[in-house]
Amino acid sequence: METIEKIERLDKKRAEGHHKHREIQRTSITLKVLRGNRAAGERTKYDLFEVPVQRSTTVLDALLYAKQYQDHSIGIRYSCRMASCGSCGMKINGIPRLACYTKVSELEGGVITVEPLANFPHIRDLVTDFEQFFAHHKNMQPYIHNDEADMDTKQVNRMSEFMQSPDDVDKFLQFSYCIKCGLCYSACPTVATDTRFPGPQALAQAYRYFIDNRDNASKERLDKVDDRHGIFRCHFAGSCSTVCPKGVDPALGIQLLRGHLLGFSSNEKKKAELKDRSKQ
Amino acid sequence: METSSSPADRDNREGIAGWLNPSRYGWERVSYWLQRLTGVGLLAYFIGHIYETSNLTGGIDAWNAMLDLTQTPLGHMILILVIGMSTFHSANGIRLIFTHGGKGLGKPGRPDYPYDAVSLNYRQKSGIWIALILAAVAMLYGASVLFGGE
Numbered sequence: 265m266e267t268i269e270k271i272e273r274l275d276k277k278r279a280e281g282h283h284k285h286r287e288i289q290r291t292s293i294t295l296k297v298l299r300g301n302r303a304a305g306e307r308t309k310y311d312l313f314e315v316p317v318q319r320s321t322t323v324l325d326a327l328l329y330a331k332q333y334q335d336h337s338i339g340i341r342y343s344c345r346m347a348s349c350g351s352c353g354m355k356i357n358g359i360p361r362l363a364c365y366t367k368v369s370e371l372e373g374g375v376i377t378v379e380p381l382a383n384f385p386h387i388r389d390l391v392t393d394f395e396q397f398f399a400h401h402k403n404m405q406p407y408i409h410n411d412e413a414d415m416d417t418k419q420v421n422r423m424s425e426f427m428q429s430p431d432d433v434d435k436f437l438q439f440s441y442c443i444k445c446g447l448c449y450s451a452c453p454t455v456a457t458d459t460r461f462p463g464p465q466a467l468a469q470a471y472r473y474f475i476d477n478r479d480n481a482s483k484e485r486l487d488k489v490d491d492r493h494g495i496f497r498c499h500f501a502g503s504c505s506t507v508c509p510k511g512v513d514p515a516l517g518i519q520l521l522r523g524h525l526l527g528f529s530s531n532e533k534k535k536a537e538l539k540d541r542s543k544q
Numbered sequence: 545m546e547t548s549s550s551p552a553d554r555d556n557r558e559g560i561a562g563w564l565n566p567s568r569y570g571w572e573r574v575s576y577w578l579q580r581l582t583g584v585g586l587l588a589y590f591i592g593h594i595y596e597t598s599n600l601t602g603g604i605d606a607w608n609a610m611l612d613l614t615q616t617p618l619g620h621m622i623l624i625l626v627i628g629m630s631t632f633h634s635a636n637g638i639r640l641i642f643t644h645g646g647k648g649l650g651k652p653g654r655p656d657y658p659y660d661a662v663s664l665n666y667r668q669k670s671g672i673w674i675a676l677i678l679a680a681v682a683m684l685y686g687a688s689v690l691f692g693g694e
Contacts, residue, residue: 302554359568386556438652451569453576456562459555499579500643502572502664511655515572516663523646 287369292316295326297338298379301388308386310377311335317368323376324352324363327390339389347509350445354390355379360447360507381450396459397446400466404488406473409481413538426478426536439472439517441510448504448514460493464504467495468517474524477536486525495522572664575672579636582629589626620690627686628679635675643668 295315300308313330324342331338342352345364352363357377368376384392413424448464449455455463462470467489474485489495498518505515523529566577599610613619642648643663648671650662 302556380556382556382558382562384556386554392556434651434653436652438655441655453558453563453573456558457560459557499576500572500640501569501576502661502668503569505661505663506569506572508659508661511657511659511661513652513655513659513661513663515661516649516652519643519649519663520646520652522644526645528645528647 287319288372289319289369290317290374293326293368294375295330296375296377297327297330297389298377299338299389301339302386303388312375319367319369321368322364323354323356323361323366323368323371323378326368326376327363327378339387339391341391348443350443353381353445353447353450355381355450360450362445362447362509365509381446383450383452383455384446392446394444394446397449397463397465398444400462401444401469403462404466404470404473404485405481406469408473408476408479409484410478411480413478424538427539428477428536432477432534432536436472436476439468439512439514442469442472442512442514443510445509447507447509448512451503451507453501453503454497454499458493458497461497462489462494464498464514464518467498467521468504468512468514471517471521474521477534480535486521489521490525495525498522570664571669571672575636575675578632579640582633585629586626586633589622589629617691620687623690624683624686628683631682632675632679635678636672639668639671639675 293315295313296310297313298308299311300306302308313334315326315329317326322345324345327338327340328342331340340352340363342364343349344351347362347365350362353360354363355361355378356363356366357371357373360381363378378390380386380390380392384394384397387393413426416423442465444465446465448468452461452464454461470485470489473479474482479485495518498515500515500519502515505513508514520529563577563580566574596610596614599606614623639648648667650665653662
């Protein structure tokens with residue numbers, strides 16, 4: 265009964281969500297694409313492409329049509345076409361979005377402007393450099409630290425598993441849905457002016473591992489973000505959560521992590537127990 | 545194509561210009577922008593205020609001459625703006641003290657499509673609106689006192 269009520273609630277929410285996006289019917293659009301190889305010192309310009317569209321055409325479909333039939337040299341990065349890989353992030357009509365997840369029927373106006381993600385070094389056309397973004401992510405050590413667990417994957421019989429309750433999982437699961445598309449990094453006003461600020465993605469990942477009760481490096485993680493250019497540079501503009509295509513809500517993770525750092529929230533977590541397979 | 549672009553261009557950072565357009569990302573971004581703007585405005589006012597009060601050291605005539613400057617329609621308008629800025633900055637600042645400590649944001653869970661960020665919930669939006677309404681009421685009261693006469 266409870267499950268049925270939950271499904272009904274979700275259906276209602278979906279219907280309301282779809283209602284919010286007015287569908288605009290068109291047979292063609294003009295793509296205004298930023299072009300240029302800034303890494304090679306070229307100036308950028310906009311090229312216009314007239315593209316036929318249908319109700320379900322995404323911005324990525326439109327770009328690939330232009331690339332296939334009008335200009336093969338359009339530089340674009342994409343892979344899965346289903347909002348799973350996070351490769352096709354770009355600024356669409358001024359807002360960071362995934363091109364594969366944005367239908368042209370959702371966008372106002374006959375001209376759709378497509379630009380590379382802001383706050384990432386530009387390589388060519390719509391392709392940006394994610395090196396710094398990934399460096400911030402890696403700096404948060406996005407993996408479980410636990411000295412008690414045997415991590416030797418060759419000794420399967422000696423490996424153990426952690427026992428976690430659904431409540432334990434719910435605390436971090438949302439943040440583990442991050443696909444590292446960089447939309448939050450591009451929308452963040454602090455990243456726009458401070459290259460050393462880790463950005464919403466990395467800070468949310470710091471919280472994801474901080475709150476995971478299999479991890480025992482809470483202090484190290486707090487020390488990492490408690491920096492002059494660290495978590496205190498976030499001023500909760502919330503833009504990261506507005507643009508996130510996977511519902512990760514990085515702003516929530518950052519504020520909750522800061523709550524722990526400031527002592528607003530309890531820093532104690534019940535450690536996940538290890539179940540030794542060899543004793544089964 | 546023409547050549548040359550500076551390393552700053554290649555970095556493609558929005559910079560301060562990124563702060564100046566609050567309309568793209570919803571009310572929280574507007575609140576962020578207003579909080580910054582009012583903060584800078586209040587800082588400018590405090591510097592002016594220190595200069596104003598420092599005229600006390602020049603004696604009663606210098607002080608009265610400075611006071612006369614504030615008793616003009618422009619001086620009153622600036623004071624009304626200061627009232628609005630300080631009220632919004634304080635009320636919104638109290639909301640931010642709680643949110644920065646992770647309070648009033650809701651709990652993490654399993655996101656369902658269409659994704660609505662729990663951190664951008666009705667409590668936050670209400671807080672922003674309350675700060676805006678309080679600022680408007682304070683400005684109206686200030687205007688009625690300053691322009692209402694004796």
